[in-house]
Amino acid sequence: MPDHITRAGRRLAYHATPGRGPGVVFLGGFKSDMQGTKAVALEEWARTEGRAFLRLDYSGHGESEGAFEEGTIGDWTADALAVIDAATTGPQVLLGSSMGGWIALLIARDRPELVAGLVTIAAAPDFTEDGFWAGFDADQRAALARDGRVALPSDYGEPYVITRRLIEEGRDRLVLRAPLSLPVPTRFLQGTADADVSVETALRLLDHAEGPDMRLTLVDGADHRFSTDDLLRLIERSVAEVIERATA
Template structure:
């Protein structure tokens, strides 16, 4: 059953929560996705079968939560995630972050270290706004963002384009994780498809190279795309979560 949490910032966040043993699992969705996606629902069913606590939610401006997507930014969505974890879970959690959710998970690992037992990144996209600005936009598109405050970029996954705002770019630059040391003192598993055109394998390799920790692993799946939601990919996600849970705490 969907419930709602009002965050300290006054945003109304929709969530679904399963009771169970800890460490619990928290699913962090991607940019413009919601908690009804195949990976979130698959993990909820898996957690239920394990008797494991599980939480999924919609960031503000996403899904059933309050707010306008175009007014949001990485800092807002990271704050939503922190509020959900602090209010709706107990003890350390295993964070499972998909795409932008991988960036959010890394921000939580930095800002809320005592509540993170482990991390699984699925096509994690740390600092993607900075890469989009520097590498994907033309000079004309950057000028459009500066002048109009927004730009539309076609999406491979929807008829509706992605909207990138100047606030999203400006705030993203204040929430980078690859521009300074990134300590992950817990088991972390990064899963990446070689056919992912949204978050290329080079991003996963750079993240693995940059982060420090006692138990970091990257798995490349040949031919998998950004969705990473085939039956084999979903099984690999569950196996990775199980592996993290089986590791002794740091």
């Protein structure tokens, strides 16, 4: 059973594995949850390493309360920060997948004292603007203005309902339009066959961010799920390298 904290009237679920620091915090993607393959596999790896590990569900995701359609990037970042503040001690290595990569970058920018290192998997910074909004046709933009929402087909199940609030609030959270300092060891992982986040996005992030120890690894043929055994081992090695360099 998960543990819980309450933020903004909603119970947020999380699993915290005790261990030595710096701990690792897994931040999941848009409409995903902490029971996903990567989150669970990395938790098991951390346990065998004796490393503290935290996985969590944002509001409207998984076992946390709230309606998904009411959430925004800012809400989910605040959820993550509330759980990190409650369940961890000292700087953490943030491990962000897809939207979780954007959230990790926001935390690194706004709460740098919490961050010992950063690993992202198919990071999707600014996707509400550069993905959804940029991809909407005139009819979809009109529907968003008129109805406050538009439904998009998804390869992962039921359609995504994208709200006007998600788009508009996301504009206050963009990280690729202003300086982004990442002074900690940082590893970006990206598949070349990712249909949701392009290699161009990964290259743009690498070019835009500033830091003394940033590397981008492109994996030929890897898709957005990034969850085969080989790719999980790559994530583990990347986290271990970041920890080693952060504690050197």
